[in-house]
Structures are given as structure tokens and as C-alpha cells.
Amino acid sequence: MSNHATKSIKSVIGFLASLLLLLTGVAGCGAFSQDSISGEAKPTNPRGASEQKPMTSDSALRKTVKLNSGYEMPMLGLGTWTLSNDVAEESAYFAIKNGYRLIDTARYYGNEIGVGRGVRRAIDEGIVSREEIFVTSKIMPGDYQRPDAAIDDSMARLGLGYIDLMLIHQPGRGDEEVYKALERGVRAGKIRSIGISNYYTSDDFERICRIAEIVPAVVQNENHIFYQNKELQEYLRQYGTVVESWYPLGGRGNTQEIFHNETIRKIAERHEKTPAQIVLRWHLQDGYIAIPGSGNQAHIVENIDIFDFALSEEEMQEICALNMRRRFENW
Numbered sequence: 662m663s664n665h666a667t668k669s670i671k672s673v674i675g676f677l678a679s680l681l682l683l684l685t686g687v688a689g690c691g692a693f694s695q696d697s698i699s700g701e702a703k704p705t706n707p708r709g710a711s712e713q714k715p716m717t718s719d720s721a722l723r724k725t726v727k728l729n730s731g732y733e734m735p736m737l738g739l740g741t742w743t744l745s746n747d748v749a750e751e752s753a754y755f756a757i758k759n760g761y762r763l764i765d766t767a768r769y770y771g772n773e774i775g776v777g778r779g780v781r782r783a784i785d786e787g788i789v790s791r792e793e794i795f796v797t798s799k800i801m802p803g804d805y806q807r808p809d810a811a812i813d814d815s816m817a818r819l820g821l822g823y824i825d826l827m828l829i830h831q832p833g834r835g836d837e838e839v840y841k842a843l844e845r846g847v848r849a850g851k852i853r854s855i856g857i858s859n860y861y862t863s864d865d866f867e868r869i870c871r872i873a874e875i876v877p878a879v880v881q882n883e884n885h886i887f888y889q890n891k892e893l894q895e896y897l898r899q900y901g902t903v904v905e906s907w908y909p910l911g912g913r914g915n916t917q918e919i920f921h922n923e924t925i926r927k928i929a930e931r932h933e934k935t936p937a938q939i940v941l942r943w944h945l946q947d948g949y950i951a952i953p954g955s956g957n958q959a960h961i962v963e964n965i966d967i968f969d970f971a972l973s974e975e976e977m978q979e980i981c982a983l984n985m986r987r988r989f990e991n992w
């Protein structure tokens with residue numbers, strides 16, 4: 662075959678592949694209409710069952726989703742990866758003071774002590790009660806051979822009486838036993854809801870479900886405008902399991918690419934909001950819980966100031982079309 666013919670075939674294949682990517686990306690769009698987070702979820706996809714309807718609480722700053730465990734989880738929270746104990750303490754306290762009710766930490770981040778201090782300070786000052794705060798932590802692979810002790814250790818470091826949501830940090834040897842330990846934690850009243858993190862396919866999820874007595878309430882995965890795992894979100898709806906986005910802004914070192922994206926910039930200008938606010942609003946309107954990480958107080962305030970506007974269906978579709986199935990990490 663001539664070089665020219667080979668090139669032509671390659672370019673036709675390339676075109677078809679791009680078309681397929683575009684079509685599958687678009688086909689996964691629009692699980693929820695813009696009303697989703699105002700409490701009147703209208704699944705635009707017929708498979709959209711009601712279990713995952715985000716619920717609304719009275720305060721504009723406290724949008725929550727009802728988990729399959731029966732507990733309400735705020736849809737916007739503070740991520741704390743890379744924050745030291747001191748910065749995590751200040752950031753958690755400052756975030757709560759400014760309306761946040763969800764804080765995400767992990768044994769791996771080494772800042773459960775700081776997060777616990779920040780939350781307890783807010784409780785001691787009467788800003789919130791323990792019941793109003795939702796704290797997530799995770800068991801890291803180094804602890805997969807001692808998961809029951811790892812739960813107790815996290816509880817001791819946080820010092821909050823119980824953990825609202827505990828996740829397996831990532832798949833790994835012994836993770837099914839870790840999940841059983843999480844279930845024991847629920848029965849013992851140490852943990853309220855349990856879930857998994859970094860399980861990207863229905864097969865990954867089903868492997869845990871097969872041994873589970875308690876269906877995972879949350880799957881926390883990398884998820885952002887360039888990697889929209891709509892298939893998993895739709896699959897999980899039958900279980901009432903919610904997807905939580907880590908790297909909602911792309912993650913440290915990648916945010917500028919997202920903030921300078923032409924589509925995001927145009928929508929931001931139209932709403933007189935920042936690109937970060939547009940992206941976060943998109944996560945929530947699409948039914949994802951988002952936990953933007955920040956140790957910067959101006960950013961923390963900015964990131965929760967997203968409840969006074971809504972993206973239109975067209976804008977949601979435009980952002981959906983940015984999906985490239987491109988992850989920034991590989992764990």
C-alpha cells in the first residue's frame with residue numbers, strides 16, 4: 662500500500678475516533694437539569710432514577726445530597742490535600758465560618774489532626790454543632806493489613822467522636838477486607854457512611870459490591886471538565902451511590918489550563934463569575950459533590966460563592982463537550 666493510501670486510511674480512522682469520542686462524550690451529558698441543586702432534580706436522561714436527586718436544605722449555602730445511608734452530605738466542601746496540619750486547621754475553621762459544612766481529609770495527607778482541631782474550634786465557638794459538620798477521611802494502602810486499627814487511629818486524630826464518611830483510598834491488595842472493616846466501623850457507630858475512592862468502572866464497583874453488605878454511599882474519583890466519567894455516575898444511580906469529584910479544578914499545577922479554557926472564560930464573563938466558580942457550579946449542577954482544595958482564604962470564600970446563579974442547559978452542554986477523557990493522574 663502506498664504511503665499516501667496509508668495516510669488517508671489513518672486520517673479517516675482518526676476522524677472516526679474523534680467523532681466517536683465526541684458522540685460518547687456528548688451522549689453522557691445532562692444527567693440533571695439546572696434545577697438539580699435547587700432541590701427539583703429533573704433527570705433529562707430517562708435512566709436517571711430518583712435515588713440520586715440532590716436534596717436541598719433551607720440555607721442557600723448548604724446544598725446537600727441524601728446518601729443511600731440515609732445521611733445528608735453537603736455537595737460542596739473543602740479539600741485539604743497538601744495542607745500542613747496548621748494550614749488545614751486554619752482553613753477548615755475559616756471555611757466553616759464562611760458556610761462550608763464538608764471537609765475532606767485522609768490519613769495519607771497527614772493533616773487529620775489539623776482538620777480535627779479546626780472543626781472542633783468551630784464547634785467550641787458555637788459556629789456549628791458536630792451534627793452539622795460532615796468530615797470525610799480515608800484508609801491508605803499502608804494500613805490495608807490493619808484496617809480496624811486504622812479507623813480507630815483516624816478517629817483519635819480527628820477527635821470528633823465519629824467519622825461521617827470513610828473511604829478506601831484506592832484499590833489494592835486486601836481492599837475487600839478493608840471494606841468489611843468499614844462495615845464493622847458502621848455497626849460499631851464509629852462511622853456513619855462508607856465508600857470507595859479511585860474505582861473508575863462498573864466492574865471495579867461491582868467487585869466491592871459482591872462482598873458488601875452495605876452498598877457504598879460515595880465513590881470519590883478524579884473528575885473534572887476534561888475527564889467526565891458520566892458512565893460511572895449513571896451506572897451508580899441504581900444503587901443511590903453518588904460520585905464525588907477530586908481535582909474538581911484540575912488539581913495543583915493543572916488549574917490554569919482549565920481556567921484559561923475559552924469556553925469556561927466566555928461563560929464566566931457572561932455570569933460575571935470567575936472560571937473556578939463556573940467549573941464548581943458545573944460539578945454541582947451535574948450531580949457531583951465537589952471538594953476544591955485550598956489554603957487560600959480568598960479562594961475558599963470565592964469557591965462557595967456559587968449559589969446565586971445557574972448555568973443554562975446550553976452552557977452545561979458546552980462544558981460537557983469539553984470532555985476529553987483525560988485524567989491528570991493514574992492512581
Ligand SMILES: NC(=O)c1ccc[n+]([C@@H]2O[C@H](COP(=O)([O-])OP(=O)(O)OC[C@H]3O[C@@H](n4cnc5c(N)ncnc54)[C@H](OP(=O)(O)O)[C@@H]3O)[C@@H](O)[C@H]2O)c1
Pocket residue numbers: 739740741742743765766830858859881882906907908909910911912913914916937938952953954955956957959960961963964
Ligand atoms: N481520593 C483521592 O485519591 C484524592 C486525590 C486527590 C485529591 N483528593 C481530595 O480532593 C481535593 C481536591 O483536589 P485538589 O485539592 O488536589 O485539587 P483541586 O481542588 O482541583 O485544585 C486545587 C488547586 O486549585 C487552587 N485553587 C482553589 N480554588 C481556587 C480559586 N478559586 N482560584 C484559583 N485557584 C484556586 C488551589 O490553590 P490555593 O491553595 O492557592 O487556593 C490549588 O492549587 C483534595 O484537596 C483532597 O481533599 C482526593
